[in-house]
Amino acid sequence: MTGQKSVFYLVREEILPEAIKKTIKVKEILKRGEVKTINEAVEKMELSRSAYYKYKDYVFPFYEASREKIVTLALLLEHKPGVLSRVLNTIANERASIMTINQGIPLQGVANATISLETAELVIDLEALLDKLRMIDGVKRLEVLGQA
Known part of the structure; x- marks a missing residue:
């Protein structure tokens, strides 16, 4: 091998x-x-x-495999003020580095967003960060699309 x-x-x-x-x-x-x-x-x-x-x-564990990686998340967010901001602040507060953000135009009260983040400086494990993001009011869905 x-x-x-x-x-x-x-x-x-x-x-x-x-x-x-x-x-x-x-x-x-x-x-x-x-x-x-x-x-x-x-x-x-x-x-x-x-x-x-x-x-x-x-x-x-999964979170160890995701250390020092770029992780891409797909989110479905309610279209109301502050939702994306709370997501980004949560990521920043846990010291993940946001690489890219792409948000679609809101349709029927929700918007798709894709966020790629680098986890090298993350102070909690990735699973804990994902749980925190899922608990934000206005986050309707969150999935890990991939890792690099």
Whole structure:
């Protein structure tokens, strides 16, 4: 595989093999400092060290895969004053860098907007940012279109 570009997939957790799920949990408890060593973590999760080392560099939460990337979002916004401004302020407050904004003409009280943002300086994980954006009054829909 040397020299080949990695391909990434989003896969629902429930279909993952048990060893991969446990590897993810081991990484989480290590990151949170619940245990001091890898040995303690794998024992706690009843996972072999060899399985952990086999998978540890290949599985990570979605938000980690999106660090230092350009993420493109598609939004459906109510056409009322301040909605887009609140979206942009939320992005800026979490230190994501807005690369492009494209908003269509409002039709029937809503407008489509596409925002590309760079996540290198993001102070929260991407999923948390998406949740904050979805909670803004006037954001009717939000989807991740892609990542580069």
